[in-house]
Amino acid sequence: MAISSQTQTKPPRAHRRHLPIASGVALALAFTVLVVLNLLPLVWGVITSLKSEADLFRFPPTLFNFTPTAENYQRVVQSGFLGNMQMSLFYSLATVIGTLVLALPAAYAFDRFQFPFRNALFLLIVASIPLALGAAALLIPNYVYFSRLGLTNQWYTLPLIYIAHQLPMAIWIMKGTLEGIPRELDEAAIADGASHFEVLRLIILPLTKPALGAAGVLTFVGAWNEFVAGSVMVDSPALRPIQPAIYNFIGYFGREWGPLTASATLAILPILIAFALFGRLIVSGLTKGSVKG
Structure with a gap:
């Protein structure tokens, strides 16, 4: 059976555009840096809230080498x-x-x-x-x-x-x-x-x-x-x-x-x-x- 010349063709499906690998890596790094810059003050503030007064003024500042305490939260609640x-x-x-x-x-x-x-x-x-x-x-x-x-x-x-x-x-x-x-x-x-x-x-x-x-x-x-x-x-x-x-x-x-x-x-x-x-x-x-x- 002959195929009619008036057969309608389906519209082409839309395809997603793919970024080049270099552009994708650069975009991922940019978002990573942005996330780190936004979360770093929050993380530093939480860590600081767990330090005693002596650890707060220690120089150079320590990130993890301190004994956590809840005395700051107790004072805030009181x-x-x-x-x-x-x-x-x-x-x-x-x-x-x-x-x-x-x-x-x-x-x-x-x-x-x-x-x-x-x-x-x-x-x-x-x-x-x-x-x-x-x-x-x-x-x-x-x-x-x-x-x-x-x-x-x-x-x-x-x-x-x-x-x-x-x-x-x-x-x-x-x-x-x-x-x-x-x-x-x-x-x-x-x-x-x-x-x-x-x-x-x-x-x-x-x-x-x-x-x-x-x-x-x-x-x-x-x-x-x-x-x-x-x-x-x-x-x-x-x-x-x-x-x-x-x-x-x-x-x-x-x-x-x-x-x-x-x-x-x-x-x-x-x-x-x-x-x-x-x-x-x-x-x-x-x-x-x-x-x-």
Whole structure:
């Protein structure tokens, strides 16, 4: 049987590009150097936190030739540092919950509805994302406003500030994901009698879990690591977050390297746990809406 000349040929399969061996080795070495440079301060800090005062000032410094001790951690615990960790955990979790509860409906409104100044308002939100990094620029006006309203030195002071700082980034992440969700799902649900709240709860919420996880992890890290507002907006030692508590070990007569590195080691543990449990959500959540079908 003759083969028809009109037989359609299948499109060629995409092939992965392979780097030359020299380029692969160079890239692996570059990443190795980058990893070592990032982990070396962390490892050195953990080792320093286990040294006694005599070993701390030994010259030349020793890496492993010393007797480990827990006296620095005991001193940190006795200073009430665990209470500061509990307050920071409360502040961070409250910030995550408040930010996500506000970010998802806001992103849904920006993506699904038309209203006056919609684009201008979203550009303003995107322009406010650096607030999470440049919070020091707003410290004085925030302190003046909160003082006049009697909102300083309260358990809700820092969560309010942290939510305001982290909300623009969360809205931006959520809107990018919503752009990849077909509007036909909303229209079909509304045609069946669902309200917009039900669409948001039953359809949008399950489909945006990766983005919610990514925004939640980034919000948690931002609130946990915040220092400027936490050191000024609250005065009570019982309300002090963890970062100003670490700074207390930098005294007038010099740095107390043992307690300082011990407290820093304890402070980084929740961040490591958060990234170990939810780190994959950052990549999946940030790339969820990057390709639209």
